[in-house]
Amino acid sequence: MGVGGADGTDAVPVPDVVALFATCVVDVMQPDVGVAAVRVLRATGCDVRFPSGQTCCGQPAWNSGFAADAARVARTTLAALEAAIEDGATAVVAPSGSCTTMVRVFWPELFELAGDHDAAVRARRVGVRTFELCEFVAGRSLPALSLPEPTSVAYHHSCHMLRELRVHEQPVELLDRIDGCRRVMWADDERCCGFGGLFSFKLPEASVAMADDKLASVPVGPDGSDVEIVGADSSCLLHLRGRSQSEHSPVRTRHIAEVLAAALGGDRPPDPARSRVIAARPEGDPEDGRTAPR
Amino acid sequence: MGARLPGDAVTGRGHQLTVAPLRERTASAVADPVLRARTARAVDRFANGREVALAEVEDPDGLRGAARAAKAAVLADLPAVLERMADAVLARGGHVCWAHTAADANAYIARVAAGGTVVKSKSMATEETGLNDALEATGARVVETDLGEWIIQLATETPSHIIAPALHHDRHSILDLFVRRAGAVALDSEPTALNAFARSRLRQAFLAADVGVTGVNFGVAESGSIVLVTNEGNGRLVSTLPRVHVAVMGMERVVATWDQLDLLLNLLTRSATGQRLTTYTNVITGHRRPADGDGPEEFHLVILDNGRSELLATEYHEMLACIRCGACLNVCPVYRQVGGHAYGWVYSGPMGAVLTPLLAAGHGDAADLAGASTLCGACMDACPVQIPLQDLLLSLRRRRAATASTSERAGWRAWSAAWSHRSGYDASTRAAGWARHLGRHVSLMPGASRWTDGREPTLPPGRRFRDRWRDGDV
Numbered sequence: 042m043g044v045g046g047a048d049g050t051d052a053v054p055v056p057d058v059v060a061l062f063a064t065c066v067v068d069v070m071q072p073d074v075g076v077a078a079v080r081v082l083r084a085t086g087c088d089v090r091f092p093s094g095q096t097c098c099g100q101p102a103w104n105s106g107f108a109a110d111a112a113r114v115a116r117t118t119l120a121a122l123e124a125a126i127e128d129g130a131t132a133v134v135a136p137s138g139s140c141t142t143m144v145r146v147f148w149p150e151l152f153e154l155a156g157d158h159d160a161a162v163r164a165r166r167v168g169v170r171t172f173e174l175c176e177f178v179a180g181r182s183l184p185a186l187s188l189p190e191p192t193s194v195a196y197h198h199s200c201h202m203l204r205e206l207r208v209h210e211q212p213v214e215l216l217d218r219i220d221g222c223r224r225v226m227w228a229d230d231e232r233c234c235g236f237g238g239l240f241s242f243k244l245p246e247a248s249v250a251m252a253d254d255k256l257a258s259v260p261v262g263p264d265g266s267d268v269e270i271v272g273a274d275s276s277c278l279l280h281l282r283g284r285s286q287s288e289h290s291p292v293r294t295r296h297i298a299e300v301l302a303a304a305l306g307g308d309r310p311p312d313p314a315r316s317r318v319i320a321a322r323p324e325g326d327p328e329d330g331r332t333a334p335r
Numbered sequence: 336m337g338a339r340l341p342g343d344a345v346t347g348r349g350h351q352l353t354v355a356p357l358r359e360r361t362a363s364a365v366a367d368p369v370l371r372a373r374t375a376r377a378v379d380r381f382a383n384g385r386e387v388a389l390a391e392v393e394d395p396d397g398l399r400g401a402a403r404a405a406k407a408a409v410l411a412d413l414p415a416v417l418e419r420m421a422d423a424v425l426a427r428g429g430h431v432c433w434a435h436t437a438a439d440a441n442a443y444i445a446r447v448a449a450g451g452t453v454v455k456s457k458s459m460a461t462e463e464t465g466l467n468d469a470l471e472a473t474g475a476r477v478v479e480t481d482l483g484e485w486i487i488q489l490a491t492e493t494p495s496h497i498i499a500p501a502l503h504h505d506r507h508s509i510l511d512l513f514v515r516r517a518g519a520v521a522l523d524s525e526p527t528a529l530n531a532f533a534r535s536r537l538r539q540a541f542l543a544a545d546v547g548v549t550g551v552n553f554g555v556a557e558s559g560s561i562v563l564v565t566n567e568g569n570g571r572l573v574s575t576l577p578r579v580h581v582a583v584m585g586m587e588r589v590v591a592t593w594d595q596l597d598l599l600l601n602l603l604t605r606s607a608t609g610q611r612l613t614t615y616t617n618v619i620t621g622h623r624r625p626a627d628g629d630g631p632e633e634f635h636l637v638i639l640d641n642g643r644s645e646l647l648a649t650e651y652h653e654m655l656a657c658i659r660c661g662a663c664l665n666v667c668p669v670y671r672q673v674g675g676h677a678y679g680w681v682y683s684g685p686m687g688a689v690l691t692p693l694l695a696a697g698h699g700d701a702a703d704l705a706g707a708s709t710l711c712g713a714c715m716d717a718c719p720v721q722i723p724l725q726d727l728l729l730s731l732r733r734r735r736a737a738t739a740s741t742s743e744r745a746g747w748r749a750w751s752a753a754w755s756h757r758s759g760y761d762a763s764t765r766a767a768g769w770a771r772h773l774g775r776h777v778s779l780m781p782g783a784s785r786w787t788d789g790r791e792p793t794l795p796p797g798r799r800f801r802d803r804w805r806d807g808d809v
Contacts, residue, residue, distance in 0.1 A: 065754075068800045069764045070793060075800035079809050091804045096760040102747050104710060106732030106739075110751035117755045154733075204712035233668040237709025242785045244707065246362035249789040250371065250672040251709075283790030 056088040060125035062118070062135040062144070062171070064275075065097040071275045077302035078136040078174055084305050085181040090130060094121030098143035103151055104238045112155035115148060119160060122167050133171040136298045138202020138273050141173040146205050173202060174298055175273055179211035186304035188221035193262030194300065195227040197255075197272040197281070203231060212273055212297055219304045225268055229258035236280035252284035259292055267291045271300055349437030349641060350465040350493065352691075352699040353679040357707060364673040370503055374495075374674045377502045382665040384609020385717070392605070402602050403721040405595045406656035413647060413655075416556045416591050417638060423559025427621030429634040437641050441469035444548065444581055447635060450474040451545030454537075456563065456570040457481035458550025459497055459659060460583045460639050462681040463694070466548070478540040480569040482533055489516040495675030497682060498607050498661040503674055537569070547573035547631065551584035552659075553599060554636075555618075556591050561636070563617040564604060571617055580622065580631040586643050587655035599658055602719040606660040642694045650730055654689050656720045663714035663724060669707055678704060685714035685724045692731050702738075705731035768797040 059082055063075045082089050095118045099111035122133050122144075135141045148164035196216060202208045216224050235241065235251025262268045270292060272278050278294040285292045353360060364370060389395040409416055421431045434440035441464050453475050455461065467477045467488070479488040483501035487494060489512045494500030501509070506524040513519035519532055549570055553562040561582050563570040574580045590596050604610045623630030646652055664670045664684030675683035679699070682690045688704045695701045705728050714724045736744075753759030770777050771794040778787035786792060803809050 063800050065760075065764070069767055069795050072796060072798065072800035072803055076803065076809050091801065091809075093801060093805075094757055096754045096757065102751060104729070104732070105747070106705075106729070106734070106736030107744075107747040107751075108733055108736075110747040113751040114754045117757075200709065200711035200713075204716060231713075233709050233711035233713065235668065235672075235709060237711070240706065240709045242782070244358055244361050244669075245785045245788065246358070246365050247669060247673050247707075248709075250365040251668050252790075254375075254668070254672065279793050280790065283786070283793060286791035287789055 056086050057132065058130045059087040059089050059177075060122060060130035060133045061089055061091050062095060062098075062122060062133050062140065063091065064135055064137045064140040066140075066275045066279075067136055070279065071296065074136055074275055074296040074298050077296065077298040078134070080302040080305060081174070081178055081183075081298055082134060085178055085183055087181075090125055090128075092121040092125040094118075094124070098140045098148075099151065100140065100143045100147075101238055103143070103147060108151055108154045112151050112157060112160070115143075115151060115164075116157070116160055119148070119164055119167060122171070123163055126167065126170060131170070132177060133167065134174055134177045135171065136174045136273070136296065137275065138173045138199045138206055138208060139276065141171055142201035142205040144168055144171045146201075173206060173208055173273060175212040175215055176206070176208045178301070179215055183218070183301075184305065186219040186222075186301065187306070188219055188300075188304050191221045191223060192300075193223045193225055193266045193268045194271045194295075195225050195259055195268050196230060196297075197227075197234065197270050197277060198231045199272055199274040199277050200233050202273055212271075215297065215301060216271065219300070222300065222304065223263055223266075225260050225262055227258065227260055229255065232258075234277045234281050236277050238276070241280055248280070249284060252281055253288075256281060256285055256288075256290060256292055267293070270294045271297050273297050349463045349695075350681050352695055352701060353676070354699060355679075357677075357679065357700050357703045360677040360679060361673045361707070364677040370674050371672055373503055373505060375671050377496070377499060378665040378667075378671055381499075381608060381661065382717075385606050385662055385665065386609075388605035388609040388611065391611070392601075398598070398602060399719055399721050402598050402719055403656065405590070405598055406658075406720050407653075409590055409595065410587065410647065410652060410655050412591070413586070413589075413644075416589055417586060419591070420554050420556040420559060420589050421636070421638065423556065424621065424634070424636045427559055427634075429559070429621050429636060432635065432637045434637050434639045434641070437464035437639075438469075440464050440583060440637050440639050440641070441466050443635075443637060444546075444583070445470055445473045445475065447579060447581055447633075448473070448475045448546045452476045452478070452540070452543050453546045453548055454478050454480050454540050454544040454573050454577060455484070455548045456550065456565065456573040457484050457500070458548065458583055459494070459681065460550050460585045461548060462494060463585075463641065464583075464639065466583075478537070478544070480537050480540065480573055481565070482530070482567060482569075485533060485537065486512060489513070493676065493681050495683065496661060496664055497659055497675075497684075497686070503676070541572045541576050544573075544577040546579045546581060547575075547577040548581045548583065549574050551582050551588050551636075552603065553596055554584050554589040555593060555596050556589055557593065558620055560618050560620040562596065562600065563619065564600070564613040564615070565617070566608070566610075566614045568615050571615055574617065574619055575630050578631055579633040579635065580619075581635040581637060582619070583637045583639060586638050586640050587657070599720075603658050603660050606658075606662040606717070606719040642696075646693060651689070651693055651727060653722050654686075654693065654727060656722055657686055657690075658720060659686075660719055662717040662719060666713040666717045667708075668711060668713065669709065673707075678707065685728070686722075689724060689727045689731065692735075702731070702735040705735060764795075764799060768795050768799070770794055771797055 067075045079089050099115035102111035145168040149161045152161035234255045235248040241248040282294040432443040470477050479485045486501040495503040510524040551561045552564050622634040667684045670684040678687045680691045688707045691704045692701045712725050753763050
């Protein structure tokens with residue numbers, strides 16, 4: 042975080058500008074996760090923007106082998122994120138390990154395969170500035186975190202985040218920072234939940250069996266309390282939740298952004314962007330979305 | 336080129352693929368809780384053993400990197416290394432067969448066997464070629480002598496795991512097979528009793544055999560040696576008691592030097608069973624010498640191509656580094672639920688999902704196997720030679736997509752056309768928001784049952800994140 046005032050006398054902190062890559066799953070299916078992610082980012086002193094041209098990272102088509110179609114969609118999101126960086130964002134943050142992996146790891150290969158070398162170069166520039174929410178937040182200062190009611194949680198390491206981004210400790214450390222959050226040890230926390238994108242539609246019986254295996258391995262909380270599965274990828278959680286509900290299992294799921302936001306307390310944290318005069322950077326067109334109206 | 340049935344010159348590249356579609360195979364596998372429990376128990380034992388055994392090594396990842404480099408060096412020079420291997424075998428008085436196809440290998444071995452009795456030790460290469468059926472078609476009698484292989488031979492099954500072929504059986508189903516198919520009487524299902532029965536039956540076969548057929552874990556070109564790793568000792572009997580020893584080696588299993596062997600052998604046993612060394616490590620260099628007390632009078636090396644050389648110049652060449660340890664099967668969350676037979680051919684797990692579309696291309700739904708993975712990457716982390724299995728699966732999916740149905744391609748085209756513009760994205764995601772009004776009836780939408788059978792659907796709340804942001808409600 043920088044310090045405003047050229048002579049150092051005016052020590053009002055200038056917030057880091059962060060572009061949120063909400064991801065299509067969060068945008069459409071789990072908007073509360075996006076709202077929670079914004080709250081958490083603001084609580085670390087970030088000025089959050091939402092580049093509204095973004096759609097999807099292209100992963101469904103990429104994982105199905107349709108690289109050209111994936112590139113076509115990814116190019117749109119690339120342009121939106123790139124413009125946000127040019128407009129002052131120092132980082133792109135996504136509440137998903139999988140979509141972050143797509144941007145950071147697979148986009149360059151994807152664009153090269155689609156014959157778009159220029160986009161691959163641009164994707165690398167965006168990729169080095171793109172972070173998964175936990176990995177970004179863990180390195181910043183957060184206010185005291187406390188859950189209103191003691192909650193037992195088990196953290197699910199989603200595959201791309203674990204094995205491509207190698208983000209392993211950060212989400213766990215964040216949970217352990219929360220007062221009232223009792224994290225239980227889970228021996229199978231690194232095993233795939235069985236979602237796998239379109240795998241869950243193409244081989245649904247195997248996918249459901251994998252969810253059952255994962256759910257059955259969730260330990261019981263202290264004093265026999267129910268345990269909530271917390272993860273950093275909404276898609277895994279929707280799959281696990283869907284299975285848990287259809288089996289009338291007591292296991293619930295929650296995105297880590299929502300846990301962190303709940304631990305910030307009931308008050309809406311101040312938007313750092315509102316607490317200072319923005320002279321050099323006018324409010325953007327609301328539909329442009331780089332700066333939201335307040 | 337399609338996979339061929341043994342003895343069928345028109346369609347055969349070896350063992351036939353199962354006919355039922357992949358989804359059906361996986362669905363019936365997961366419907367069998369006994370199979371799932373047996374599979375999970377076995378792979379957990381192997382995977383834990385591997386972790387312990389690798390933890391003993393000073394720098395496991397450094398070792399894996401060195402192993403990958405060693406395999407890459409051999410593969411880059413494979414024709415020359417194989418020539419040296421063949422020359423060394425010939426110089427020791429052995430015979431060499433260059434088998435271009437499964438049928439070539441089977442035909443050569445059938446000529447050598449000449450209708451006699453053949454004992455075999457475990458060999459995935461001969462599972463691939465469908466050797467047993469081919470030999471039996473010529474009137475030869477074939478007995479598998481690895482306990483697991485004998486069990487699945489009695490059951491007329493293919494291996495469900497590349498190093499534990501009868502992993503899907505337990506002592507009760509084995510007793511049943513021994514009684515029904517091997518004439519056992521008054522036997523109980525105690526493992527020691529089952530072992531004693533198998534031992535007595537197999538010993539008769541060893542003593543009666545004319546030809547012994549083994550696989551090859553590694554060929555060492557500098558001396559023309561083959562290396563067999565086993566835990567049961569049957570490999571030693573198969574390669575010494577009969578008059579003739581035939582070793583069948585996938586062409587990629589050769590290494591140039593003993594130093595490379597040292598590196599790879601160390602990783603093979605630790606990665607496969609968690610052992611520092613298997614009970615028996617046999618290094619066999621040619622047939623019996625005048626001074627030797629025992630051993631075969633003839634040694635034949637069959638070098639099996641069967642589609643491998645076609646991979647050398649492609650992006651799939653790294654798959655030829657595979658040392659058949661099974662570590663990827665043991666950590667695969669899909670294999671854990673569906674077991675080996677659901678993969679439809681002889682290879683299973685992640686390595687099978689890559690190898691089957693490559694070696695049995697065009698046969699049945701072999702290409703669909705690339706989809707039998709969530710791309711979780713656990714296999715890549717476990718692979719002792721660091722084969723980028725996930726990247727290869729993705730590449731195979733692209734290859735499959737190139738010949739996908741018109742409707743599938745049109746679907747992706749329509750999706751990318753819509754989602755490459757904000758207006759198209761808005762239109763389609765707002766439409767998705769209407770699905771919430773369907774409530775429980777959402778499962779009636781086309782294709783929705785693939786999700787809703789077994790999982791409660793989450794309906795989109797209607798107001799997207801971006802709508803809330805636009806309205807200043809974030």
